[in-house]
Amino acid sequence: AQSVSQHNHHVILSEAASLELGCNYSYGGTVNLFWYVQYPGQHLQLLLKYFSGDPLVKGIKGFEAEFIKSKFSFNLRKPSVQWSDTAEYFCAVSGNAGNMLTFGGGTRLMVKP
């Protein structure tokens, strides 16, 4: 069975600080990897996804993530956060067949102005 671990449950940063959120997964086959963001009171929105190719993936709003297969990791990064990045961030994985998504427990990010 696949599983996803997000080690940081809560992160507090000041504006302009750099961000890195950890994500590790466990899965026996080829994986597709995703980061979703959920702003307060809103639906889940896709930030970026990795299916194959360049392991450094760029997404919306200046976010990027790097797939490191040897470490089973897909960490999310942003060089300079803004107050508007305050949200909950979820890492997710699906098998190559594109069936169900398995989510991590989420990381709640608060950016102080």
Place this chain on the structure above:
Amino acid sequence: DTGVSQDPRHKITKRGQNVTFRCDPISEHNRLYWYRQTLGQGPEFLTYFQNEAQLEKSRLLSDRFSAERPKGSFSTLEIQRTEQGDSAMYLCASSYTGDGYTFGSGTRLTVV
């Protein structure tokens, strides 16, 4: 507007009552998924359809839960004899063969 519509947005019901939720996916999407999310947790997979066929069900989906997608378009999720532990946000998502998943805003169920 996400493109995936869920109705109702909120539902308060008494324990023991039956409830039904509806999801309208993006029209071109052949796959439809149901998830449940409780406070402070990531969404948990319940079930998914490819067109009208229900292909997978989680062990979380007890026999009180049933989902249908009769014509391969909208889907319904019914919970019979609701319990307080069923209180959660029920999310629907759709995709075209797993190539990216679009989520709806969810139905928040409160069982009192």
